[in-house]
Amino acid sequence: MPMQPWFPDAKLGIFVHYGIYAVDGVPESWAFYTGEVPRDRYMRQLHGFTASRYDPRTWADLFVRAGARYAVLTARHHDGVALWDTAHGDLDVVRRTPAGRDLITSHADALRERDLKVGLYYSHSDWNHPDYASVIHPDPPHHDHVDSNPYVVPKDGVEDPEAWARYLTYRDGQVTELVERFRPDLLWFDGEWERSEAQWRIPELARRILAINPQTVLNARMLSHGDYATPEQGLPVRAPKGPWELCLTVNDSWGYRHTDDRHKTVGMLVRYFAETIGMGGNLLLDVGPREDGTVTEPQAQRLTGLGTWIARHSDAVYGTVAGLPPGHHHGASTLSKDGRTLFLTCFDAPREHVAVRGLRTPVKRVSVVGSGAELGHTSSGGLHEVPGMTWIDAPAPGDVDPYATVLALELDGELDLYRGSGRV
Structure with missing residues (x-):
């Protein structure tokens, strides 16, 4: 059953x-x-x-x-x-x-x-x-x-x-x-x-x-x-x-x-x-x-x-499924059931940037769950089928949760990850 x-x-x-x-x-x-x-x-x-x-x-x-x-x-x-x-x-x-x-x-x-x-x-x-x-x-x-x-x-x-x-x-x-x-x-x-x-x-x-x-x-x-x-x-x-x-x-x-x-x-x-x-x-x-x-x-x-x-942080909890496999983000994560919003959990206060590897789907918007503060983001590197690193600006101290800060990445489509070994 x-x-x-x-x-x-x-x-x-x-x-x-x-x-x-x-x-x-x-x-x-x-x-x-x-x-x-x-x-x-x-x-x-x-x-x-x-x-x-x-x-x-x-x-x-x-x-x-x-x-x-x-x-x-x-x-x-x-x-x-x-x-x-x-x-x-x-x-x-x-x-x-x-x-x-x-x-x-x-x-x-x-x-x-x-x-x-x-x-x-x-x-x-x-x-x-x-x-x-x-x-x-x-x-x-x-x-x-x-x-x-x-x-x-x-x-x-x-x-x-x-x-x-x-x-x-x-x-x-x-x-x-x-x-x-x-x-x-x-x-x-x-x-x-x-x-x-x-x-x-x-x-x-x-x-x-x-x-x-x-x-x-x-x-x-x-x-x-x-x-x-x-x-x-x-x-x-x-x-x-x-x-x-x-x-x-x-x-x-x-x-x-x-x-x-x-x-x-x-x-x-x-x-x-x-x-x-x-x-x-x-x-x-x-x-x-x-x-x-x-x-x-x-x-x-x-x-x-x-x-x-x-x-x-209820948006990152209820109505979600398992997030990224190990190696893409240094922390826990969940994914909305439609696959279009990725939630990254940071257990330590982020410094300068939060990085995500292997993200093929473009990111439309990043915000801090709970405060709603919008964060800048960019990507760098990448070659052929290997996507570049996604860099997210660290939130301001007032937006950092004392236990764990969660960032919501609104994606331009369903999550698509690169899981390969790069060009060898």
């Missing part, structure tokens, strides 16, 4: 890791998996999860200010704790925590009120389910102790196919609930590395989802049935093939950790964002609310700061 057009047009999404792990501020699910925290202590966080100040409309307003077009909430992480009143098992915040209510319905409603697309995260794996550690990956990856962790593999290596079948019934039942009740525009799966595609019965699960809502976007952790790639925490040097999304934390943690104050600056986030969309991807920027449901001020400030930059 072709990618839903809203996804590549969205550019920015907000990832929200919200769950009981915020009570003690420990790594989400991984804290007991790795032994950092005993499992019984981890699960005692259920008693402290109140969601007492949980206000999805406040979240949605913040996401809109950030410039996002969608948000993804952790409906159930690897710890198995569901944020809704599931009929499959009883490990959910409705029955087992002081929050005492479904947290997803109001979240989805608040997003849709602000015209944001609804994404829900769901982990294939559940390290708390009694039937999960019942089979062994036929070719386990060499990380995370997938072939030895007691929460993943059966005791003494003896498989139990009947237990695994029960687990899949549970997993399929919860996913069906999410799709039928909340009609998410996107399902963001995780945990896929712990089993093979055949063991997960991925084709059957995809058919189940799409039979209910054929427009559901699925991420790459649905393996061969995923619609887009999901690199994580590191900007790729080369863009993945097809649609993709970089998921990135604002600080160093996915969920709330009161000890983590290593927040990326607004300038860093602008650079991550500009480079990601310049390579044709989306940025999925993660925040970790406190257990009461409030987003910390440092994280909110950074989302708002990024959103201020996006709003000032």
